[in-house]
Amino acid sequence: xxxxxxxxxxxxxxxxxxxxxxxxxxxxxxxxxxxxxxxxxxxxxxxxxxxxxxxxxxxxxxxxxxxxxxxxxxxxxxxxxxxxxxxxxxxxxxxxxxxxxxxxxxxxxxxxxxxxxxxxxxxxxxxxxxxxxxxxxx
Amino acid sequence: xxxxxxxxxxxxxxxxxxxxxxxxxxxxxxxxxxxxxxxxxxxxxxxxxxxxxxxxxxxxxxxxxxxxxxxxxxxxxxxxxxxxxxxxxxxxxxxxxxxxxxxxxxxxxxxxxxxxxxxxxxxxxxxxxxxxxxxxxxxxxxxxxxxxxxxxxxxxxxxxxxxxxxx
Amino acid sequence: xxxxxxxxxxxxxxxxxxxxxxxxxxxxxxxxxxxxxxxxxxxxxxxxxxxxxxxxxxxxxxxxxxxxxxxxxxxxxxxxxxxxxxxxxxxxxxxxxxxxxxxxxxxxxxxxxxxxxxxxxxxxxxxxxxxxxxxxxxxxxxxxxxxxxxxxxxxxxxxxxxxxxxxxxxxxxxxxxxxxxxxxxxxxxxxxxxxxxxxxxxxxxxxxxxxxxxxxxxxxxxxxxxxxxxxxxxxxxxxxxxxxxxxxxxxxxxxxxxxxxxxxxxxxxxxxxxxxxxxxxxxxxxxxxxxxxxxxxxxxxxxxxxxxxxxxxxxxxxxxxxxxxxxxxxxxxxxxxxxxxxxxxxxxxxxxxxxx
Numbered sequence: 001x002x003x004x005x006x007x008x009x010x011x012x013x014x015x016x017x018x019x020x021x022x023x024x025x026x027x028x029x030x031x032x033x034x035x036x037x038x039x040x041x042x043x044x045x046x047x048x049x050x051x052x053x054x055x056x057x058x059x060x061x062x063x064x065x066x067x068x069x070x071x072x073x074x075x076x077x078x079x080x081x082x083x084x085x086x087x088x089x090x091x092x093x094x095x096x097x098x099x100x101x102x103x104x105x106x107x108x109x110x111x112x113x114x115x116x117x118x119x120x121x122x123x124x125x126x127x128x129x130x131x132x133x134x135x136x137x138x
Numbered sequence: 139x140x141x142x143x144x145x146x147x148x149x150x151x152x153x154x155x156x157x158x159x160x161x162x163x164x165x166x167x168x169x170x171x172x173x174x175x176x177x178x179x180x181x182x183x184x185x186x187x188x189x190x191x192x193x194x195x196x197x198x199x200x201x202x203x204x205x206x207x208x209x210x211x212x213x214x215x216x217x218x219x220x221x222x223x224x225x226x227x228x229x230x231x232x233x234x235x236x237x238x239x240x241x242x243x244x245x246x247x248x249x250x251x252x253x254x255x256x257x258x259x260x261x262x263x264x265x266x267x268x269x270x271x272x273x274x275x276x277x278x279x280x281x282x283x284x285x286x287x288x289x290x291x292x293x294x295x296x297x298x299x300x301x302x303x304x305x
Numbered sequence: 306x307x308x309x310x311x312x313x314x315x316x317x318x319x320x321x322x323x324x325x326x327x328x329x330x331x332x333x334x335x336x337x338x339x340x341x342x343x344x345x346x347x348x349x350x351x352x353x354x355x356x357x358x359x360x361x362x363x364x365x366x367x368x369x370x371x372x373x374x375x376x377x378x379x380x381x382x383x384x385x386x387x388x389x390x391x392x393x394x395x396x397x398x399x400x401x402x403x404x405x406x407x408x409x410x411x412x413x414x415x416x417x418x419x420x421x422x423x424x425x426x427x428x429x430x431x432x433x434x435x436x437x438x439x440x441x442x443x444x445x446x447x448x449x450x451x452x453x454x455x456x457x458x459x460x461x462x463x464x465x466x467x468x469x470x471x472x473x474x475x476x477x478x479x480x481x482x483x484x485x486x487x488x489x490x491x492x493x494x495x496x497x498x499x500x501x502x503x504x505x506x507x508x509x510x511x512x513x514x515x516x517x518x519x520x521x522x523x524x525x526x527x528x529x530x531x532x533x534x535x536x537x538x539x540x541x542x543x544x545x546x547x548x549x550x551x552x553x554x555x556x557x558x559x560x561x562x563x564x565x566x567x568x569x570x571x572x573x574x575x576x577x578x579x580x581x582x583x584x585x586x587x588x589x590x591x592x593x594x595x596x597x598x599x600x601x602x603x604x605x606x607x608x609x610x611x612x613x614x615x616x617x618x619x620x621x622x623x624x625x626x627x628x629x630x631x632x633x634x635x636x637x638x639x640x641x642x643x644x645x646x647x648x649x650x651x652x653x654x655x656x657x658x659x660x661x
Contacts, residue, residue, distance in 0.1 A: 019241030
């Protein structure tokens with residue numbers, strides 16, 4: 001809410017240079033985050049998908065085994081499909097359908113999120129490569 | 139007083155119409171949270187046209203009713219988190235007088251998405267969702283600018299026809 | 306100008322919402338980054354293998370004084386073997402078990418008091434008086450046999466700490482029942498590894514890893530400043546591992562039925578006896594690994610928690626979370642870790658259940 005005075009002195013409706021600077025800073029921040037995430041850790045192909053419901057692990061599924069998983073809660077249902085080493089949301093009765101349109105994923109950096117149903121499918125980073133160790137406790 | 143209530147009511151109704159219109163537009167990116175947010179045109183315009191309590195009222199009503207009509211309870215929580223953060227930031231930026239409606243709206247768009255992501259991380263307990271942040275921030279800038287430009291035009295027209303002073 | 310500064314601060318505040326979450330995102334990442342310590346000693350590891358305490362031991366130390374330090378450590382191991390062995394006729398424990406009374410040396414008294422401590426902590430699941438039972442099953446001599454129920458009932462009478470009188474002033478100990486016998490075997494290796502580590506430290510060693518027949522204890526970090534990686538044996542497939550725990554200055558000690566067992570009439574009997582029943586503990590656990598700064602405690606607890614079972618072990622951990630962390634493998638193939646190991650435990654065995 002502005003006074004008439006303010007309106008006359010300063011036309012707040014006309015784009016100014018300071019706007020462009022602000023927008024540039026915001027864009028730079030987004031780009032910086034994108035770069036940080038892209039070069040950050042955790043971008044691995046995985047062989048297991050974890051379904052997280054309400055912040056709790058619902059189940060872990062082997063991506064090598066083709067299967068469909070149906071999850072029904074009070075909020076609605078989701079039909080998860082695992083095929084050819086990747087996982088996708090085949091069907092859901094959520095209002096936005098973002099999770100379905102996401103398609104198939106197989107990278108730990110690329111979760112499928114169904115926010116309306118509080119459900120997330122994330123690929124667990126693969127750690128099956130032999131790990132070196134210094135001693136064996138047995 | 140009556141005029142203020144009436145103005146707030148009109149703005150809230152306009153926001154709902156915008157939400158309704160937008161629900162017809164198939165606009166899916168496979169990333170939750172990205173949408174045009176036509177109704178935000180009304181909110182941004184209200185920011186310059188109505189006193190603070192009324193702006194908050196319009197925002198609150200817009201989120202509540204459009205959430206109930208076109209979303210579900212969960213999306214309501216995310217919308218509120220985004221809405222509150224974006225409105226707060228827009229009000230503060232506006233108060234500085236340093237930016238025009240374009241900059242204010244762009245920052246509001248980004249903060250709307252940041253608020254949503256933060257709420258989603260809390261609710262789902264899956265921090266990996268933060269990977270969406272850069273994309274959502276970029277989308278927030280684009281839609282925020284678009285809304286800022288449109289709101290700027292609307293405000294210019296309104297300025298010629300209505301008084302901005304307290305009445 | 307003030308307004309510009311204000312606006313900038315607001316933008317920064319908004320962005321920091323995003324940045325602050327980054328640390329959470331790498332929660333499941335295997336690489337635990339460590340502060341880089343300057344490489345003071347890039348020299349090669351020095352190792353020593355030896356047989357003592359009825360097992361095979363490997364000591365590895367880094368440092369200029371490593372050779373001398375390992376000599377001192379070996380001497381200490383042989384000394385403790387003499388002192389604590391229940392089988393060697395000249396050992397203090399052997400004589401005590403023969404006579405039914407005696408005065409404990411400073412060191413034995415310490416071990417007895419630690420045994421009592423673990424016994425109380427675990428509500429009797431660890432018992433230093435279990436030796437007669439171990440003999441009856443043949444686990445001390447490798448001549449295995451399932452004792453008759455009447456024999457076990459009689460021997461259980463002897464597993465009775467309340468029938469031991471001990472004075473913590475003059476360290477005099479006596480057994481009130483005939484044929485009672487004591488054995489520090491349940492904590493001896495943990496105590497020995499703790500002693501070895503402190504001797505290496507005294508000798509100026511900063512980085513070492515020792516394994517006393519699978520009882521692992523590490524000193525400091527690796528020379529490059531990274532954490533030691535200790536693999537944990539898979540009880541179901543003894544050529545494999547269930548995962549790796551990353552530690553510094555910790556003992557990592559595992560107890561499992563797979564370590565020593567025999568079969569009779571198609572039934573498997575393992576060496577971890579329940580002091581309350583006299584039979585091998587069947588609690589649904591296949592192995593228990595304890596991670597603790599206190600090697601003696603870790604050794605005693607690994608056996609005791611195996612006897613207690615997962616449920617009681619969880620409760621015990623919740624009441625003593627500052628003392629130790631643990632890894633459990635159940636007979637249904639499930640893996641449980643305590644909260645403190647969430648970041649330090651690496652595995653490809655999903656899911657990992659975290660006890661909080």
